[in-house]
Amino acid sequence: MVINLSKQHSLVSNWVSELRDIDVQNDRMRFRRNLERIGEVIAYEISKELPFKTQETQTPLGISAAKVLQEQPVLATILRAGLPLHQGLLNYLDKADNAFVSAYRKHHKDGSFTINVEYLSSPELEDRIVIVSDPMLATGASLVKTIQFLRAVGRPKQIYVAVAIACTEGIEYVLREEPALKLWCADIDDEITAKGYIVPGLGDAGDLAFGGKAQY
Secondary structure, X not given: OXXXXXXXXXXXXXXXXXXXXXXXXXXXXHHHHHHHHHHHHHHHHHHOOOOEEEEEEEEOOEXXXXXXXXXXXXEEEEEOOOHHHHHHHHHHOOOOXXXXXXXXXXXXXXXXXXXXXXEEEOOOOOOOEEXXXXXXXXXXXXXXXXXXXXXXXXXXXXXXXXXXXXXXXXXXXXXXXXXXXXXXXXXXXXXXXXXXXXXXXXXXXXXXXXXXXXXX
């Protein structure tokens, strides 16, 4: 299942427009905040699918029966670019456990790249619901490798993915490798370059959120 939140106009499409705008991108704080807002909306949408239970709550005047989460999910993100989107999810799913993965493109002289995964900090994942956030789903290689890395810790019963900008080619690859995934995207583009960058996309989300990085 793939959900494109920009198919119908909402504030999400306004925030996506600002994320893409080269003038607005000069304001790093606003760039991070827009990613955070998208994470909040996706958290709300995913919450509709999470299992719930009925809980009685004592009010000053009586007893209220309310539907509450039956269990807390694990929020996982890919460092560093995923942090603002992750924070948005955490703002709403504020009792969730958290996992962090270091995955990055290692570029080679011939223009190709491989995905290096070097670090994982995670709670127990066995039979839990995991929500993975990554602002850009381009080729899908880093997302698939991250999910495989998480599965080495435990076997989640359900994995959801939260993405700001995805591309159709990357979505197709991810769903071939992980057909049970459910993806929420703020917007979806159709083109990807030979070097694996989404067009029109928005550029490098990590650099725009946190500043440029030296290549080692």
